[in-house]
Amino acid sequence: MEPVSIIFISCLVLGLVVGLLAGMLGIGGGLIIVPILSYLLIHFAGMTIDNVMPVAVATSLSTIIFTGLSSASAHYRLGNMNGTIVGYTGLGIAMGAVIGAQLASYMSGAWLKNIFAAFVIVIALQMLFGKQKASGNNASPIMLASIGAVTGVVCALMGIGGGALLVPALVWFNIDIRRAIGCAAFGGLIVAIFGTVSFVIAGWNVPDLPPGSVGYVFVPATLGIVATSVFTASIGAKVGQKVNTKVLKAILACLLVVVSIKMIAGLE
Template identity: 40%
Template structure:
């Protein structure tokens, strides 16, 4: 036991911390936790020598964990009456279609390309978290018809490529379309299942038989990381949801935005510098 902890203790501890952070972030901001999970897994797997597959495994494993986190988070918000289920029902099919397409595309992107795409989109997300305002509004309500199909598909595709929950883009979309911030966070948290489930299935298929994967991986999904992180995210997501209704959300968004800026710059620089 001591030998096992000596060899794997740090890795397990980092995965558990990632799960705690992801769960809190999912509940607080409705972002699915992938913005935390993907960078942690990427740096950890790279340090362990799995550079060739680190980014694809990080994205895929994050998508798998988002399924449980999303369910736990959206139900916690539902108990507070903040979820608009009609939005989830209307947008989920288009988001799922986009997620499938996004992961198919991700399977053909190089490790460097996927890392740069993630880092660039994470930087945009971080800036939006810091500078964005809940009172910014471009429409009185969410679009319907072809606009909903296109936006839902794009939301699902971008989220699946990044390995993040739909809340990352969904919260911004809902607030600029006139929805209150707490309803946006609560409802967008439910987009995670529509992204994580089909995205993880495609990622598993994409990675079957690939060389250089970490031990105990099912396709691109690493099972030990999935189990450890999911255990923490499922536990912590309700606490994050409760804090979202009590704390200064604007200040928390700014602090989280600063953290994500630093992470994104580090990932982009590491990829460019080689």
């Protein structure tokens, strides 16, 4: 079987898992997609650690375009989006996503791998021990744009939607949790669009990318993940109503830490 076919089929399975976890726990799929896709590309497409990370991150972001559109639409219909918050934060996210994607494309694969792993460990610890608190301070438009810019840079570097970063930051500034989640849903869509386009441009003439790549985006993997995750996300949401998600989050957080340590030690 051709390597591209093996990766595509593997991504169909990966999409099943990503969709379930996203639906049950509300986490972004990039935390799981990036390390697994990196492994697949190294072992089946002959890529090296020096060039695999931008492809894995860019491809992860491209999948968020589809899931982010669905999520943002749902929150808009529920009235969870405040125009001022979404506007200023979204502007910062768009600029940050472009900058982050460009940084990732110029950064060495080893550095990007280690930065991703370190951020995943931080997010995992937040999942285990973090609590959403308000500070008593209100965010100015400049602060909202700054929060968005930092979120956009980090998300484009990691290939994630950003809810784990954006929601706690907005809640800290006394923004209602539902509006914070709605803003994060819209922000995930923005970072996915701007980050993906930036990665496509940055990788347009890069040699030695696997067949089926558009810039740094590996289209077969995108299609495989999206094809199944859109169905299992709704199933995961229903399952999440019936199981102890705190236990599942703790297990997943521990797994993410193990995966991150493995990434730092070496993917090959």
